[in-house]
Amino acid sequence: MGNHLLKDQEEDIISPAREVPSPSVEKNSKGSSLLWNALKESIVKLDPRKMVKNPIMFIVEIGFFISFIQVFLPQRPGGTGTWFSLSVALILLFTVLFANFAEALAEGRGKAQAGALKKSKQDMIANVRMKDGSIRHMPSDKLKVDDIVIVSQGEWIPGDGEVIKGIASVDESAITGESAPVMKEAGGDFNSVTGGTRVVSDSITIRITSNPGESFLDRMISLVEGAERQKTPNEIALNTVLTSLTLIFLFVVMTLPFFTNYLGFQIDTAVLIALLVCLIPTTIGGLLSAIGIAGMDRVTQFNVLAMSGKAVEAAGDINTIILDKTGTITFGNRMASDIIPTGEGEEELPYWAGMSSLKDETPEGRSVLELLKGRGVVIPEVTGGTFIDFKAETRMSGLDLPDGRRVRKGAVDAVKAWVKAQGGSIPADLEAKSTAIAGEGGTPLAVAMDDRIYGLIYLKDTVKPGMKERFEQLRKMGIKTVMCTGDNPLTAATIAREAGVDEFIAECKPEDKIEVIRFEQSQGKLVAMTGDGTNDAPALAQADVGLAMNSGTTAAKEAANMVDLDSDPTKIIEVVSIGKQLLMTRGALTTFSIANDVAKYFAIIPAMFMTAIPEMEALNIMKLSSPVTAILSALIFNAIIIPLLVPLAMKGVAYKPVRSDILLRRNLLIYGIGGMLAPFAGIKVIDLMMSLVI
Numbered sequence: 125m126g127n128h129l130l131k132d133q134e135e136d137i138i139s140p141a142r143e144v145p146s147p148s149v150e151k152n153s154k155g156s157s158l159l160w161n162a163l164k165e166s167i168v169k170l171d172p173r174k175m176v177k178n179p180i181m182f183i184v185e186i187g188f189f190i191s192f193i194q195v196f197l198p199q200r201p202g203g204t205g206t207w208f209s210l211s212v213a214l215i216l217l218f219t220v221l222f223a224n225f226a227e228a229l230a231e232g233r234g235k236a237q238a239g240a241l242k243k244s245k246q247d248m249i250a251n252v253r254m255k256d257g258s259i260r261h262m263p264s265d266k267l268k269v270d271d272i273v274i275v276s277q278g279e280w281i282p283g284d285g286e287v288i289k290g291i292a293s294v295d296e297s298a299i300t301g302e303s304a305p306v307m308k309e310a311g312g313d314f315n316s317v318t319g320g321t322r323v324v325s326d327s328i329t330i331r332i333t334s335n336p337g338e339s340f341l342d343r344m345i346s347l348v349e350g351a352e353r354q355k356t357p358n359e360i361a362l363n364t365v366l367t368s369l370t371l372i373f374l375f376v377v378m379t380l381p382f383f384t385n386y387l388g389f390q391i392d393t394a395v396l397i398a399l400l401v402c403l404i405p406t407t408i409g410g411l412l413s414a415i416g417i418a419g420m421d422r423v424t425q426f427n428v429l430a431m432s433g434k435a436v437e438a439a440g441d442i443n444t445i446i447l448d449k450t451g452t453i454t455f456g457n458r459m460a461s462d463i464i465p466t467g468e469g470e471e472e473l474p475y476w477a478g479m480s481s482l483k484d485e486t487p488e489g490r491s492v493l494e495l496l497k498g499r500g501v502v503i504p505e506v507t508g509g510t511f512i513d514f515k516a517e518t519r520m521s522g523l524d525l526p527d528g529r530r531v532r533k534g535a536v537d538a539v540k541a542w543v544k545a546q547g548g549s550i551p552a553d554l555e556a557k558s559t560a561i562a563g564e565g566g567t568p569l570a571v572a573m574d575d576r577i578y579g580l581i582y583l584k585d586t587v588k589p590g591m592k593e594r595f596e597q598l599r600k601m602g603i604k605t606v607m608c609t610g611d612n613p614l615t616a617a618t619i620a621r622e623a624g625v626d627e628f629i630a631e632c633k634p635e636d637k638i639e640v641i642r643f644e645q646s647q648g649k650l651v652a653m654t655g656d657g658t659n660d661a662p663a664l665a666q667a668d669v670g671l672a673m674n675s676g677t678t679a680a681k682e683a684a685n686m687v688d689l690d691s692d693p694t695k696i697i698e699v700v701s702i703g704k705q706l707l708m709t710r711g712a713l714t715t716f717s718i719a720n721d722v723a724k725y726f727a728i729i730p731a732m733f734m735t736a737i738p739e740m741e742a743l744n745i746m747k748l749s750s751p752v753t754a755i756l757s758a759l760i761f762n763a764i765i766i767p768l769l770v771p772l773a774m775k776g777v778a779y780k781p782v783r784s785d786i787l788l789r790r791n792l793l794i795y796g797i798g799g800m801l802a803p804f805a806g807i808k809v810i811d812l813m814m815s816l817v818i
């Protein structure tokens with residue numbers, strides 16, 4: 125009976141009608157609800173316990189409270205009066221609301237996305253294989269590390285894991301948004317599966333690798349939701365500077381009454397508050413967190429998951445990028461295109477080439493069998509014996525036959541060393557023939573049986589189109605590219621030249637990549653690298669920005685601080701651009717904000733003193749209509765500049781790949797001078813409008 129219930133649920137869960145939520149948020153239909161939610165959020169965020177985390181805006185909020193209280197206090201004869209205090213209070217309230225709105229809007233997209241992801245996390249029933257071999261149905265949230273589950277066609281994968289048996293195509297669109305199914309198979313770099321994805325054909329046995337609440341989907345949800353968002357070191361540093369500046373202004377403004385009292389006139393509290401708010405960097409204070417959130421969000425929209433804002437910022441400061449050759453710079457579908465005998469190997473080469481690839485499940489291995497099949501070569505099945513998997517460390521693969529004979533194919537130097545170790549000799553024409561292949565950018569694989577080399581397999585690969593232009597862009601940004609490949613130096617050199625990378629390292633073992641990264645870091649450089657294999661994991665962890673492919677192994681994904689859901693290694697280039705744009709946006713708006721405040725000073729200071737010291741009129745260079753309108757205009761401008769800059773904060777400033785010092789100069793010019801001039805125009809216009817009304 126109970127079992128029956130489970131069965132029903134199970135059918136319900138795997139019904140194909142279930143809508144697959146896509147992580148990419150629909151643009152327009154959700155647009156208005158995003159705005160509406162942000163508006164509501166900006167009021168919720170007024171809670172002083174929340175506001176205190178943003179000291180600049182907290183001071184503005186306190187300013188609001190004090191000036192609001194002023195409204196109900198007896199007014200000083202000849203002072204600015206009740207209406208002025210009320211106006212100041214209202215403008216300050218809006219200033220805070222605008223800042224909250226900016227942050228809420230930036231957070232909104234992630235929240236909507238998290239909502240969509242949560243849908244794909246709903247409870248599933250897992251078919252758990254017990255120790256005695258029986259199958260038990262269990263809710264997915266009870267699964268623990270090392271549980272073994274079986275997932276068949278049409279069923280949802282109940283948790284993160286590694287395929288330990290079978291091969292299946294899996295629809296990962298719930299996570300990646302990409303509808304084409306991907307192959308997952310036991311062994312190798314494509315064995316990791318993610319909970320919440322669906323098996324569309326065949327059946328696989330999975331070993332669960334994450335405990336409840338710690339899955340990739342869980343992490344992804346809390347990331348896009350911003351629950352885990354921590355301020356980055358850069359952001360904290362900037363915040364500290366801005367807060368210090370604010371405290372200095374607070375001190376200056378609070379001591380001002382002592383001087384004016386001495387001079388024999390009084391300034392109203394509301395005026396002092398207005399002055400303070402105009403001077404402190406409210407614009408950047410209001411937009412800072414929105415800029416950070418939006419930067420991470422841009423990365424997410426690009427289908428890259430950044431584990432921290434720090435990773436995105438680090439991407440913006442990268443000096444060196446380590447890329448591998450096969451699959452990153454080249455298409456990576458390295459296909460056997462020819463076999464070339466060496467020495468006396470003519471007759472036997474096809475047979476041994478086939479034998480060495482019989483159980484080689486890599487694309488290279490399969491392509492050798494394809495080539496031979498096309499040429500009518502028949503390779504007999506072998507029972508017994510030991511298959512030698514390809515390993516990046518040995519750079520060989522092959523087969524130990526039941527009769528004791530051993531067949532290998534692999535990188536030419538590796539096979540040469542293997543043959544020599546058995547006392548064999550190297551065919552005289554091997555060198556010239558492998559050099560010829562490498563000179564064309566191909567990869568030569570030598571084929572050997574015991575102590576004899578029979579010839580070469582020509583693996584062809586092509587450089588992806590547009591690589592030269594991409595590397596050229598990186599060079600303009602001042603970023604060095606280093607290609608690390610397991611391939612031989614000549615092939616590496618040819619591909620490096622064709623693709624236009626700055627440097628290359630050939631015959632690179634996985635541990636060499638770490639060395640390269642450490643070396644660059646020891647020179648004070650920030651290094652990015654992409655990878656997907658378990659053997660890339662240490663290097664991904666060592667790099668300042670490690671971008672793992674979603675198709676890659678769990679180890680790689682856990683070591684990296686970014687995961688590309690589309691598994692496109694060249695995306696590191698865009699991630700760098702987004703990081704740079706984030707840093708630039710923050711810099712530009714900080715410059716703008718501070719320049720702005722300096723300009724406001726000229727509007728508000730003369731106005732403050734004009735009533736008491738008529739000679740101050742000379743300083744009223746902006747010819748504002750009255751002291752009251754001057755102060756209020758400055759304050760209104762100070763408030764509305766925040767929402768006006770929200771689009772820029774969210775979208776980021778325009779970015780072109782040029783050297784950072786040139787960019788810096790240009791931005792200082794635009795945002796510094798722009799920031800100085802904007803308030804003059806803005807305040808003048810608001811003052812004119814007010815003088816018409818009042």
Ligand SMILES: Nc1ncnc2c1ncn2[C@@H]1O[C@H](COP(=O)(O)OP(=O)(O)OP(=O)(O)O)[C@@H](O)[C@H]1O
Pocket residue numbers: 448449450451484486488489514515516519520521533534535536567568569608609610611612
């Ligand atoms: N299936 C295979 N069997 C035998 N040898 C192989 C096989 N695949 C590759 N090799 C050899 O091992 C070398 C290293 O392979 P590996 O995949 O680690 O590096 P790579 O693909 O050449 O370079 P990259 O690091 O750029 O991906 C290859 O250059 C090739 O000579």
Ligand SMILES: [K+]
Pocket residue numbers: 401402403404405406407721762
């Ligand atoms: K300000």
Ligand SMILES: [Mg+2]
Pocket residue numbers: 448450
């Ligand atoms: Mg490789």
